[in-house]
Amino acid sequence: MTRQTNWCTGRCYPWPDDGSSVAAMTVAPAIAASGLGRDYGSIRAVDAIDLEVRPGEFFGFLGPNGAGKTTTIRMLTTLLRPSRGSAQIAGKDTLSDPLGVRRSIGVVFQETTLDVDLTAQENLRYCTRLYGLSRRESELRIDEVLRLFSLSERRNERVRSFSGGMRRALDLARGVLHRPSILFLDEPTLGLDPTQRRRIWGFLRRLCSEDGTTLFLTTHYLEEADPCDRVAIVDRGRIVIAGEPTVLKRALGKESIELSSEHPEAVAEQVIRLTGIIPRIRDSVVSFIVEDAAAVMPLMLPLTEQDVEVRLTRPTLEDVFVSVTTDREGSNGLGG
Amino acid sequence: MVWAVEAVVIREFVRFFRQHGRLLSTFARPLLWLIVIGSGFERVIPSEGTVSYKQFLLPGIYAMVILFSTMLCALATVSDREFGPIRMLLIAPLPRSVAVIAKTVSSTLLGIFQAVLFLPLIWILGLRPSAEAVLELLGALALSALVLASLGMVLASRLRSIENFAGVMNFLMFPMFFLSSALYPASTLPGFLQPLVRADPLTYAVDLMRHPLLQGLYPANLSSSYTARFDILVLVASSIILTGVAILLFGEEDHLGRILLTEAPRAGRRGGPPVAPPQPSTPTVVGAPPEPASAAPAPAEPPRRRSPVQPRAAVAGPPLAAPENTAARPTDFSAEEGGSMIAQ
Secondary structure (H helix, E strand, C coil): CCCCECCCCCCECCCCCCCHHHHHHHCCCCEEEEEEEEEECCEEEEEEEEEEECCCCEEEEECCCCCCHHHHHHHHCCCCCCCEEEEEECCEECCCCHHHHHHHEEEECCCCCCCCCCEHHHHHHHHHHHCCCCHHHHHHHHHHHHHHCCCHHHCCCEHHHCCHHHHHHHHHHHHHCCCCCEEEEECCCCCCCHHHHHHHHHHHHHHHHHHCCEEEEEECCHHHHCCCCEEEEEECCEEEEEECHHHHHHHHCCEEEEEECCCHHHHHHHHHHHHCCCCEEECCEEEEEECCHHHHHHHHHHHHCCCCEEEEECCCHHHHHHHHCCCCCCCCCCCC | CHHHHHHHHHHHHHHHHHCHHHHHHHHHHHHHHHHHHHHHHHHHCCCECCECHHHHHHHHHHHHHHHHHHHHHHHHHHHHHHHCCHHHHHHCCCCHHHHHHHHHHHHHHHHHHHHHHCCCHHHHCCCCCCHHHHHHHHHHHHHHHHHHHHHHHHHHHHCCCHHHHHHHHHHHHHHHHHHCCCCCCHHHCCHHHHHHHHHCHHHHHHHHHHHHHHCCCCCHHHHCCCCHHHHHHHHHHHHHHHHHHHHHHHHCHHHHHHHHHCCHHHHHHHCCCCCCCCCCCCCCCCCCCCCCCCCCCCCCCCCCCCCCCCCCCCCCHHHHHHHHHHHHHHHHHHHHCCHHHHHC
């Protein structure tokens, strides 16, 4: 069952080939999965995931809620046994060598893992000891990550008193404490304010570019997935499209027309009447993607007379996301 | 592996000292029982020989301290799972067995530690055991803590949320306490309860503690029912079996994943619009055969009914039946557990 139809234009686009399969032949992949799937009773949470992530790659795993992202991460991190298929992390099989896999990876879960009754330092120390680091080494690394996340001054305070952003930062510090070569992040910036999000993303980008850590992350803040080397969009337990963000965006269409108005529904109706394209509504913005904006813009003229602001932009990853994921709420895709 | 056990132990102790309510109840509960129940029963049950009822009750109080301590540790493991910290342990490069053993060891040590705090009661109540007897008592405390800690881990592997703890309290902890000889010699209980008495690990724990404390002071048939050697054998065997069962249950990755997944719907609700649960695109034609429906936790092991408990003299029979029964019990009631139990 393919879902490569672009719901905006009703046009099919080719699966973008960015040549990754060629590059992957030469280097052993950091993450490899083939036919990975998982059922819960009769519910098929993940159907069959095939993917390959190169060492040092920044890989984004996107999809709507319930698409199977978290289940996939759990299978890749040995926390969940797959119903079918197999996965190798850093060349080790998740089923036959789970310890080897866990030794190479760090995981930042969607929910916190911290013990709120312990201080920041005690939480981190607990982790370094679980990984068998020596006391000296462990103190050095704890100092380092606490400095990195500006938590040094509060190291002796209990996590209970920390704000959501500080807890998230500490969780991330915990995830990289043992310097894993592959880091899994499940919605790492969930519930953070924009400043905190920017800082965490800055850190992740440095981790990837300077330390060569492989990053595998899920997010639904699509604009944040732009810096990924590659993204895969998953829906109903299958990868529906994968490739470089720019390639995906190009494949989608050339230009995006955005109409801002106080009555987006009315504007949407007019767009359908004028162009036959079913647009997407998000907040007060109505948007749709076209191959050639010059041909469509004149049709928008009547709208400009009704205080509608018309803008021409490039398609975003969000447009890709919406166009390939199953539309479950009717034609206008009130996503986001 | 040792460092991991050490890390878990340190964490449990730090937590213990930070939870002031738990600290307070650790001290208050046993003293309350000793003073109130002890004084009340003293009027009803006349002192035998030279031993007062409170002296008779003392081993029972130690058993209670250890029972509550280890069950609270089991509860902490459940809440660890509910609130996340257990993932630090699960994602670390440790075999599941080491994780379970680390938790069992920390629960055992915490139990011993709390019981040791009450050692002065021996002298306060006027008992004068020899140094050797005190050492024997310490050994008994350690063994009792070990068996109850491993029982706690079996429970922790199957309890879904801390709310179920009310059920554990009513249907496991109190019966275990009342059926052991903690408050009165269990031999005075009616015959139909005797199999349960023999299946209760606390029976042997209390019995073993009475040996060094009340030896020669009390009519033999009322203080200890078994030989110390037999008590030790039962306790060690039960600990090994229960820890093995806990490792099996925790190691079962499927089971763990299912428990971890319980919070997935919660996470789904938090962000964005509600989505329909993923449906298989075609009515399962391809793929693995559907897994057995797994909503209700099936009993870990079907409680193998050993036909009538053999006489006490048999060595391996009754004690080995004990852990199985106790392990199966929680799952039995968790299935039919209703709000009424929690409402109390």
